[in-house]
Amino acid sequence: MDDKKQQKSISYAKWGYIFILPFFICFFIFSFIPLLDTIRYSFYEYYRSGLKEVGPNFVGLGNYIALLKSDLLKYAGNTFILWMIGFVPQIVIALILAAWFTDARLKIHGEQFFKVVIYLPNLIMASAFAMLFFTMFSNAGPVNSILQSLGWIKAPIDFMGSVGGTRSLVGLMNFLMWFGNTSIMLMAAIMGISPELFEAASLDGCNHTQIFFKITLPLIRPILSYTLITSLIGGLQMFDVPQILTNGQGSPDRTSYTLIMFLNSHLKASNYGMAGALSVYLFIVSGILCFIVYRMMNDDGEKKPKRNKKEAVK
Amino acid sequence: MKKRVLSLLLVALMTASLLVGCGGSSGSSSGGGSSAETAAPIDAPEGKIINIYSWNTEFQTRVEAVYDKVDHTSDDGTITYLTDGAEIHWIINPNTDGVYQNKLDEALLRQSSAATDEKVDMFLSETDYVVKYTDADVNVAIPLTTLGIDPATDLKDQYDFTKVVASDANGVQRGSTWQGCPCLLVYRRDIANDVFGTDDPDEIAAICGDWSKMKDAAAQLKAKGYFTFASYADTFRSYGNSISAPWVTGTTLTVDPRIMEWISDSKEWVDAGYLDKTIKGQWNDDWNKSMSSKSKVFAFMFPAWGIDFVLTPNWDGPAGSWGVTTGPQAFNWGGSFIHGCVGTDNPEHVKEIILALTANADNMTKITREYTEFTNNRPVMNSFATDESFGTEFLGGENPFKYFGPAAEGIQMTTLSPYDQGCVELIQNSFGDYLQGLVDFDKAKSNFEIAIKERYPDLTEIVWPS
Numbered sequence: 135m136d137d138k139k140q141q142k143s144i145s146y147a148k149w150g151y152i153f154i155l156p157f158f159i160c161f162f163i164f165s166f167i168p169l170l171d172t173i174r175y176s177f178y179e180y181y182r183s184g185l186k187e188v189g190p191n192f193v194g195l196g197n198y199i200a201l202l203k204s205d206l207l208k209y210a211g212n213t214f215i216l217w218m219i220g221f222v223p224q225i226v227i228a229l230i231l232a233a234w235f236t237d238a239r240l241k242i243h244g245e246q247f248f249k250v251v252i253y254l255p256n257l258i259m260a261s262a263f264a265m266l267f268f269t270m271f272s273n274a275g276p277v278n279s280i281l282q283s284l285g286w287i288k289a290p291i292d293f294m295g296s297v298g299g300t301r302s303l304v305g306l307m308n309f310l311m312w313f314g315n316t317s318i319m320l321m322a323a324i325m326g327i328s329p330e331l332f333e334a335a336s337l338d339g340c341n342h343t344q345i346f347f348k349i350t351l352p353l354i355r356p357i358l359s360y361t362l363i364t365s366l367i368g369g370l371q372m373f374d375v376p377q378i379l380t381n382g383q384g385s386p387d388r389t390s391y392t393l394i395m396f397l398n399s400h401l402k403a404s405n406y407g408m409a410g411a412l413s414v415y416l417f418i419v420s421g422i423l424c425f426i427v428y429r430m431m432n433d434d435g436e437k438k439p440k441r442n443k444k445e446a447v448k
Numbered sequence: 449m450k451k452r453v454l455s456l457l458l459v460a461l462m463t464a465s466l467l468v469g470c471g472g473s474s475g476s477s478s479g480g481g482s483s484a485e486t487a488a489p490i491d492a493p494e495g496k497i498i499n500i501y502s503w504n505t506e507f508q509t510r511v512e513a514v515y516d517k518v519d520h521t522s523d524d525g526t527i528t529y530l531t532d533g534a535e536i537h538w539i540i541n542p543n544t545d546g547v548y549q550n551k552l553d554e555a556l557l558r559q560s561s562a563a564t565d566e567k568v569d570m571f572l573s574e575t576d577y578v579v580k581y582t583d584a585d586v587n588v589a590i591p592l593t594t595l596g597i598d599p600a601t602d603l604k605d606q607y608d609f610t611k612v613v614a615s616d617a618n619g620v621q622r623g624s625t626w627q628g629c630p631c632l633l634v635y636r637r638d639i640a641n642d643v644f645g646t647d648d649p650d651e652i653a654a655i656c657g658d659w660s661k662m663k664d665a666a667a668q669l670k671a672k673g674y675f676t677f678a679s680y681a682d683t684f685r686s687y688g689n690s691i692s693a694p695w696v697t698g699t700t701l702t703v704d705p706r707i708m709e710w711i712s713d714s715k716e717w718v719d720a721g722y723l724d725k726t727i728k729g730q731w732n733d734d735w736n737k738s739m740s741s742k743s744k745v746f747a748f749m750f751p752a753w754g755i756d757f758v759l760t761p762n763w764d765g766p767a768g769s770w771g772v773t774t775g776p777q778a779f780n781w782g783g784s785f786i787h788g789c790v791g792t793d794n795p796e797h798v799k800e801i802i803l804a805l806t807a808n809a810d811n812m813t814k815i816t817r818e819y820t821e822f823t824n825n826r827p828v829m830n831s832f833a834t835d836e837s838f839g840t841e842f843l844g845g846e847n848p849f850k851y852f853g854p855a856a857e858g859i860q861m862t863t864l865s866p867y868d869q870g871c872v873e874l875i876q877n878s879f880g881d882y883l884q885g886l887v888d889f890d891k892a893k894s895n896f897e898i899a900i901k902e903r904y905p906d907l908t909e910i911v912w913p914s
Contacts, residue, residue, distance in 0.1 A: 181905045181906070182553070183904065183905070183906040185553060185556060185557070185580065185581075185583075185586040185588060186585070186586065188905075188906060204898070205898065268733070269733055272732070272733045272734050273726040273727070273734045274733065274734050274737040274738075275733070290726060292726055294728075295726070295728065295884055295886070296886075297886075381544065381545065381732070382544075382545045383877050385728075385877065385880070385881065386881050386884065386886040386887070387881050387886055387887045387891065387895065388895065399899075399902045399903070400902065402545075402546055402550055402903070403902060403903050403904065403905055404550075404553075405902075405905045408905065
C-alpha cells in the first residue's frame with residue numbers, strides 16, 4: 135500500500151512538470167535564445183546600411199568601449215533624474231494617502247471609490263498619456279491658453295523648450311501614473327500591521343504624527359524598499375513617456391534622453407551589435423537591482439520565524 | 449494506464465497547439481506555412497491582395513480618385529476593394545523619426561520568405577530617400593520596363609528631373625511620380641493688405657522676390673507685429689535643396705556651405721523676431737496652429753501638396769484668404785514616388801496603378817482640378833497655367849499654376865544620397881536647439897555628429913565647411 139501511494143505522489147509531481155513544460159519551452163525558444171543571441175551579437179559589428187547588411191564581424195569588446203566613450207553616462211544620469219522627479223512626490227503622496235485611508239479614526243467614506251480613481255491614470259497607455267500632455271502643454275495648447283486668458287502670463291510658456299519644463303512634465307506624468315499603484319500597495323502593507331499596535335499607541339497618548347513615524351513607517355519598511363527597487367527598475371526602462379513627449383529627440387539638447395531611448399535609436403539604425411552591448415549593460419544593472427530585491431524578500435522570510443519565536447517566548 | 453496515455457496525449461496535443469500558436473504569431477519570418485512558401489513568379493496569376501506601404505493617405509486618395517477599378521474603401525480606410533475582386537491593403541506608418549522606412553525595410557527583408565498575400569506589392573518613397581530604394585544592388589524596386597512601362601513613350605510628358613530622381617545609377621527608371629513639387633510663397637492676403645497695402649500676387653512677388661528683399665519685407669512685417677515665416681524649418685528646404693554636392697559620399701558626410709548659411713541666416717531672423725521662436729520645426733501642433741486665422745504668420749513656402757494637404761485642413765478662416773506667388777527662391781520639396789516591389793504577385797495591378805496615376809493626362813487633369821496638385825505632366829500643367837478661367841476658391845480665385853510651371857522648369861536634382869532624410873531631419877533638430885538659444889554653436893555641431901552616427905553607423909567622418 136505504502137509503496138503504491140508513494141509512486142502515485144511521484145507521478146503527480148511529474149504531471150506538474152509536464153504541465154509547466156509548455157511555458158518553459160516557449161520561454162526557451164522565444165526569450166532565452168534571443169537573450170543569448172543579444173549577448174553574442176554585442177561582441178560583433180553588425181548593422182544595416184540602408185538595405186545592405188554589414189557584418190557580423192567580431193570586434194570583441196569594441197562596442198562596449200565605444201558605448202562608454204559615447205554619452206552613455208549622461209543618458210544614465212538623465213534617466214535617474216527623470217525617475218527621481220517622478221518618484222519623490224510619488225512616494226510622499228502615496229504614504230500620506232495610505233496613512234489617511236487606513237487610519238481607523240479618520241473613517242474616510244468611499245475608500246473603494248478613491249482607490250479606483252487614484253489607480254485610473256495607470257490604466258491609460260503611457261504613450262497616449264504622453265500625447266495628451268504634449269498637446270496640453272504645447273505653446274498653443276489649452277494650458278497656455280487658460281493661463282493667458284486668466285491674465286497670469288503674457289506670452290505662452292514654452293514648457294517643452296526648457297530643460298526643467300520637459301523633465302518636470304515627464305516626472306509629473308510618471309508620478310500621476312504610478313502614485314495610485316504605490317498607494318494601494320502601501321495601504322495593503324499598513325493594513326497588515328496589527329491594529330493592537332495602533333490602539334496601544336493611541337492609549338499611550340501618541341498623536342497622528344508620532345504614530346506615523348514611530349509605528350507605521352518602521353513596520354512597512356520592507357515594502358517601502360521593495361517599492362523603491364521595483365520603481366528603480368521600472369525607471370531604468372523609462373521610454374514611452376519621454377519618447378513621445380520629445381518626439382524621440384530627448385530635446386532640448388538631449389537632456390531628457392533616457393537609456394532605452396538611446397537603445398531605441400540604435401535599434402532603429404538596425405545596429406544590433408551596439409544595441410546588444412547596451413542591453414547587456416542594462417541587463418547587468420537590472421540584475422544587481424533584482425538581486426537586492428531577492429535578498430530583501432529572503433531576509434524577510436528569515437525574520438518572520440524569529441519574530442514568531444520571540445512572541446512565543448513572551 | 450489508459451487514462452495516463454490519454455492525458456499524455458492531451459498534453460502533447462496542447463503543447464503542440466501552443467507551439468503552433470506561437471509560430472503563427474511570430475510572423476512570417478519563421479514561415480507562416482509551407483503551402484504559402486511557393487513564391488509567385490512574375491507571370492503567375494494575379495494575387496487577390498495588394499499591399500501598399502505609404503506614410504500618409506495622400507496616395508490613397510489619389511488612387512481612389514482616378515484608378516478605374518476602385519469600387520469602395522472600408523470605413524476605417526485600411527482596405528480598398530476593387531471591382532475585379534482584389535483588395536488593396538494600405539499599410540501606413542508615419543515618416544517622422546524614420547519610422548516608415550524602418551517598417552518598410554523590415555517588410556522588404558522578409559519579402560522573399562513572406563506568403564504571397566503578405567508580400568509588399570507597391571511602396572512609396574520620398575525624394576529624401578528615393579535613392580535608397582532605387583539602388584540597383586539592393587534591387588527592391590522593379591524597373592519600369594520589366595513591368596511593361598516604357599519611360600520614353602509612356603512617361604514622355606513627365607518633368608525630366610522627376611525621371612532622373614527615380615532612376616538608379618545605370619539610368620534605369622525604377623519608380624514614377626504623379627506630382628512635381630516646386631515651392632511657391634503662400635501668403636495671407638489680409639496681412640499683405642495690412643502691411644504692404646496690396647495682395648496682388650505680382651506685386652507681392654516684387655516685394656519678396658529674393659532673400660535681401662524678403663528681409664526688408666520681414667522688417668516691415670515685424671513692425672506691424674507679424675512673423676514672416678512660422679519657423680526656421682520653413683526656410684530650410686530652400687537652402688537644403690540647393691546644396692552643391694550630395695550630403696554623403698562614401699562614408700564621409702560633408703555639410704554643405706548652403707546649410708551653414710541657413711544656420712546663420714536663421715539665427716539672424718530668429719533673433720530679429722522675424723520667425724516665431726516658439727514653433728519648433730514642422731509637423732507639430734504649434735506649426736499646424738500657425739496656419740490658423742488667429743496666427744500672426746504671414747507666409748509659408750509650400751509646393752502644391754502643401755497647400756492642399758497641410759494648409760487647407762489647418763485653415764479655419766474664410767476661403768480666399770491666401771494667395772500664392774513666386775518666392776525668394778525656386779526649389780523642390782518632397783514628391784512621392786511609386787514603386788512596384790520586387791517579388792510582387794500583382795504586377796498587372798501595379799502597372800495599371802502607375803500608369804493611371806503618372807501617365808494618364810485625363811487622370812492628372814482630374815487630380816489637379818480636385819486637389820490643386822501640381823501633376824507631373826507638362827502639357828497638362830501648361831494648359832492649366834494658361835487657362836484664365838481656372839482658379840481655386842481657397843486662393844481667392846487665383847490660378848497658382850501660372851507660378852508653379854516656371855518654378856518646375858528650373859529645378860535641378862542631382863545631389864541626392866540615400867542618407868538625406870536623416871541628415872535633413874537631424875541637422876534641423878540639432879541646430880533647432882541652437883536657434884532657440886539653448887545650446888551654443890559647437891555643442892549643436894557635436895550633437896549633430898552624435899545623432900547622425902547613431903542613425904547611420906557606417907558614417908566615419910563628418911566634415912564641416914571651414
